[in-house]
Amino acid sequence: MPDDGTQPDAPVSPLTAARSFVENLGKPTHILVAISGGSDSTGLLLALCQVQAETGRERLQLSAVTVDHALRAESAYEAERVAKLCAELSVPHMIRRWEGAKPASGISEASRLARYRLVAEVFRQTRADFVVTGHTLGDQRETVAMRAARNGGSEAVGLSGMADAVLYEGQCWVMRPFLRCERQAIRGYVLSRAQTWLDDPSNENVRYERVRVRNSLSRSPSPIDFELSLKRQVLARKTAAFLADRAQILHAALARIANEDVDPDRPEFRHGLAALIATLGGRAFFPAAGSMERVLEFLREGDAGRMTVGRVLLDRRRDALYLLREQRNLPQLLVGSQKTAVWDDRFAVKNGSPVSVLVKAGSAGDAARLVGPFATAPSSVLKQAVAGLPQIAAAQVGVPLPPDAVSIAPRLAPFDLFLPRFDLELANAIAALFGRPAYPQPPV
Known part of the structure; x- marks a missing residue:
């Protein structure tokens, strides 16, 4: 109200x-x-x-x-x-x-x-x-009508229209x-x-x-x-709680949800899964409704298996559902001295060294460093997750890099550019899972 x-x-x-x-x-x-x-x-x-x-x-x-x-x-x-x-x-x-x-x-x-x-x-x-x-209210009507015509997105959240507040680039609230x-x-x-x-x-x-x-x-x-905006906020809040309690993320590259928590008929599971797919895939938008329906049908079957959507591999094993970036089209990126850039739409790279650096996909041989809560995950899953992480080296062979001169931080592609107030709690829950600080609160 x-x-x-x-x-x-x-x-x-x-x-x-x-x-x-x-x-x-x-x-x-x-x-x-x-x-x-x-x-x-x-x-x-x-x-x-x-x-x-x-x-x-x-x-x-x-x-x-x-x-x-x-x-x-x-x-x-x-x-x-x-x-x-x-x-x-x-x-x-x-x-x-x-x-x-x-x-x-x-x-x-x-x-x-x-x-x-x-x-x-x-x-x-x-x-x-x-x-x-x-x-204005007229702009809101137009936005809802356009989104209804597209009928895209998980849980039809777009039909709630424009939020009264949107965070731009994680810093600037637009009211x-x-x-x-x-x-x-x-x-x-x-x-x-x-x-x-x-x-x-x-x-x-x-x-x-x-x-x-x-x-x-x-x-x-x-x-x-107007009830849809309230429903969207309630869904985001429940989804945030579900992910905080039931999802695990390691190195911003691998997500795990235990099989007992995989419930395609639970709205917060569906919404949370869509959010994780977009984030791990470096996509600004959640998967379209048709794509998500194919994912949910796959999960309803209950069998072990794999499928991809939005550049993310979903790997259903006996113990859990794992999500990670698929091993296709992983880029190489040259970042000049004192420059910042984004690798694979998933990681922000800040080069504070005096030389240019080359950012490319990791090596599956580094899987041993993925430990902690994922120590019992299948080795093939761990290796693929590591191969989706960025590795840094000096662009010129033989040139040493000063220690800690290059920093890498995960991007949350669905939220880092435009974050509507509706989704703030959900975005902060995902930020915590990915080791990121919380987004700032709106002024009113």
């Missing part, structure tokens, strides 16, 4: 949403507002400025950032118009431009990733506490105070403040999936099941 006393499916006014959001912060806060100049982000900035005037600048500090995607000739001028508005409101403002060649396909996703990267740069530079964006605001109400509020907004023509281009979905929803709007 929302903190403002309204029903979760009841739209709220922009100013009410902004006031409630700031009241829940509980301490002096510096907010970075991501503003494109469209009605939603303009309304968000104006509403926060009004709340700032009510509460005082010592309670609420605002900065703003606009990303110029450089996709249209008018974009630079539009960014300057936003800068002028921010100057009128006495809000410090920065413009960041997406430089370089743009991809011929997948431009929407590439733009989104560039936007997050550039906004995060300003977040760090300004030392803001978090970022806010102007996503969405307007997720219960209708766009028309936001535009009415902007006009009431004697302001206007910029209309991006790409929002009318039916080449983009979101525009097509928006047009269809305008003819036949579909309700949002």
Whole structure:
């Protein structure tokens, strides 16, 4: 239930949403507002400025950032118009431009990733506490409709829609105070403040999936099941507890679940298994529903056997189910001096040495160093797991590496780039299993 006393499916006014959001912060806060100049982000900035005037600048500090995607000739001028508005409101403002060649396909996703990267740069530079964006109830409807059409992911968790808070790159929380605001109400509020907004023509281009979905929803709007977000959080919490109690991970390379805990009809087992497959395989997304159904059918048979999904080998033995990276397409990676890189989407490599290093797959002959709780695991499983671990050597033969000059840390691919609040407990449970620190808590 929302903190403002309204029903979760009841739209709220922009100013009410902004006031409630700031009241829940509980301490002096510096907010970075991501503003494109469209009605939603303009309304968000104006509403926060009004709340700032009510509460005082010592309670609420605002900065703003606009990303110029450089996709249209008018974009630079539009960014300057936003800068002028921010100057009128006495809000410090920065413009960041997406430089370089743009991809011929997948431009929407590439733009989104560039936007997050550039906004995060300003977040760090300004030392803001978090970022806010102007996503609305209409955006939420569109997101749910698009995910429903794809029908992908374990337990259909995507149908819960966008989270009100998302952690970017493990450091920057991005909050969405307007997720219960209708766009028309936001535009009415902007006009009431004697302001206007910029209309991006790409929002009318039916080449983009979101525009097509928006047009269809305008003819036949579909309700949002707000209970799904609560159900997703409950599932994540139960899954976190299941994995903490029943799963073992060694060297971020080998997972073990005892056979008595392999229960394909248990939701937290299914969800936890999907999370482990994505993490061990270095995949940003959980396996698709069809892939997971094949895995569960395999497990329901109860027999010893092997199958692969999402670059992960599932090896069912008499004692347990083992999961590890399959031995295909393991890369070699050259990392320059004082550089960082990601190997196989599973490990972050930081080279603090004065020479370049070569990162490649390990040797099955090193299996003897896998001890502890996996000492009784089948030797063939241990050898394959070791062969999926990164090994470091100087790129130039005969050049010694200073001790401890190169560090390797496991990445959690499903969570390290974008982590919705829904999945925070689950992500922290997996982080603990993989020897990683917990992710930071959201500010509100």
